[in-house]
Amino acid sequence: MQHLLLCLISCLSWHFIQAQIFVPTSLMPRAGDTLLTAVDNLPTYIKNISSGRNQRWDFAMLEAPYIRSAVWKPASKGTAATLFKNAEFAAPVDEHTEGYYRTQGNDLLLLGAIGPDPLNLSRKSVLRYSPGLVERRYNLRYGDAFQADGNLVLTLGEDEIPSWFRKKLPVSPDSLRLRVSYDRQYDVDSYGRMIVPGGIFDVIRERRIEIIEMRLEVKVGRRRWQEVTKSVKDKELLRTQKKISYHFYASSSKEPVARVWMSSNEKKILKIEFKPRERESSIQNITSVRPDIYVSPNPAIASVRFEFYNLPPGTYKLSIFNIIGQEEWSKMYTITGNYAEQVDISQLKKGAYLYSLKDERGRTLSTKRLMVIRP
Incomplete structure (x- = not known):
C-alpha cells in the first residue's frame, strides 16, 4: 500500500520539470551525525537507471533485513586516532572497516582506514591513501566532471602472509609490499526524481568510474624489493579492476539517497544502498553486525530470498530441513562478506x-525457522 501511495504521489508530481539540484557543503557529515542506510544485495525489480535530464527512478521495491546505523565521531575517538593525525572524523566504511576523513574545500576525503587489505590477505591492516580519496564532492551541478587519483602502499611481514597466498608466489618471501593505484572519474550525468523506501527526492546523479591497478613486490633476506606481479600464479588476484557506480544525492539528505553498484559493462546491477524507512526495520550499528543469514518473505509460497551478511571469506553450506530433521534442500556457497540469492522452494x-x-568446518552459524504456505 505504501508503495502504491508513493507511486501515485510521484506520478502526480513528475509531470513538472524539476529544477537542477544543488547540494551545499553544509550537508557534509559532522561529528555527532548518525547516518542510516540499508543495502539490497538482490535488486531484481529495478529496471530503469537511465541518464539525462528530468529522469524518473523508481526504487520503492528495494528491501533489506535491517537498517545500518553509521555514527560519525571526532577522529580522536577512533580506534586508530594516532595513526591519522590529520583526520577530522572517524566513521565506518563498511562492516569491517573504520575510515578516517577530513574536509577540504568542497571535498570529503578518505585519508585512510583500518580494515581488510585489497587482496583480503589480512583482516586488519593500516591503509593510508596518498592523496586522500575523494569520497564525495559537494556544490556539484548537472554537467560537472572531474578526476581524482590516489595511491596505497601496504607492507605485510612474514607472519601476516597467509599460506594459501604463499603458494601462488614464485618465491617464499620474508615480506611483501602491495602497491595500489586508484584512478577515479566523476561525471554528474543526470538529475530528476527518485522514489526509495525512505521517501521521494529530487536528486542529481554522479556516475563514478574507478580503475584499480595493483603491483606486488617481495623481499627475500637482504635482497632488494623485487616486483613479481606477472609471476603470480593466479592472474585474477592482481588483475586491473574497473568499478562503476551511480550516486544519487538530494539537497535534503546527508546520506546519499541511493548508491548503485554496476557490473563493469554496466548491464547488471550488483547491489543498491538506499535511504530506508526508519520505522519498519530494526536498526543495527554497522560495526556490530554479526555474521548471519536472513530469509524473506517468511512465510513464503514459491520462492525465498536468502541474504548472507558479514561472513568471513570462505565456503558455506545452506540447508533446509523438515520438522523431523531430514534435509530437503541444500547448496554450497563461496562467499566474501554480503551476498543474496533467490531460491525456488516450490517443491x-x-x-x-x-x-x-554451516561453515567449511561444519560448524553451525545460524539456524532459523521458515514457514511455507500454499494459496
Whole structure:
C-alpha cells in the first residue's frame, strides 16, 4: 500500500520539470551525525537507471533485513586516532572497516582506514591513501566532471602472509609490499526524481568510474624489493579492476539517497544502498553486525530470498530441513562478506521448516525457522 501511495504521489508530481539540484557543503557529515542506510544485495525489480535530464527512478521495491546505523565521531575517538593525525572524523566504511576523513574545500576525503587489505590477505591492516580519496564532492551541478587519483602502499611481514597466498608466489618471501593505484572519474550525468523506501527526492546523479591497478613486490633476506606481479600464479588476484557506480544525492539528505553498484559493462546491477524507512526495520550499528543469514518473505509460497551478511571469506553450506530433521534442500556457497540469492522452494510441502548455515568446518552459524504456505 505504501508503495502504491508513493507511486501515485510521484506520478502526480513528475509531470513538472524539476529544477537542477544543488547540494551545499553544509550537508557534509559532522561529528555527532548518525547516518542510516540499508543495502539490497538482490535488486531484481529495478529496471530503469537511465541518464539525462528530468529522469524518473523508481526504487520503492528495494528491501533489506535491517537498517545500518553509521555514527560519525571526532577522529580522536577512533580506534586508530594516532595513526591519522590529520583526520577530522572517524566513521565506518563498511562492516569491517573504520575510515578516517577530513574536509577540504568542497571535498570529503578518505585519508585512510583500518580494515581488510585489497587482496583480503589480512583482516586488519593500516591503509593510508596518498592523496586522500575523494569520497564525495559537494556544490556539484548537472554537467560537472572531474578526476581524482590516489595511491596505497601496504607492507605485510612474514607472519601476516597467509599460506594459501604463499603458494601462488614464485618465491617464499620474508615480506611483501602491495602497491595500489586508484584512478577515479566523476561525471554528474543526470538529475530528476527518485522514489526509495525512505521517501521521494529530487536528486542529481554522479556516475563514478574507478580503475584499480595493483603491483606486488617481495623481499627475500637482504635482497632488494623485487616486483613479481606477472609471476603470480593466479592472474585474477592482481588483475586491473574497473568499478562503476551511480550516486544519487538530494539537497535534503546527508546520506546519499541511493548508491548503485554496476557490473563493469554496466548491464547488471550488483547491489543498491538506499535511504530506508526508519520505522519498519530494526536498526543495527554497522560495526556490530554479526555474521548471519536472513530469509524473506517468511512465510513464503514459491520462492525465498536468502541474504548472507558479514561472513568471513570462505565456503558455506545452506540447508533446509523438515520438522523431523531430514534435509530437503541444500547448496554450497563461496562467499566474501554480503551476498543474496533467490531460491525456488516450490517443491516443498506446506508446513514448518528450519534453514541452517554451516561453515567449511561444519560448524553451525545460524539456524532459523521458515514457514511455507500454499494459496
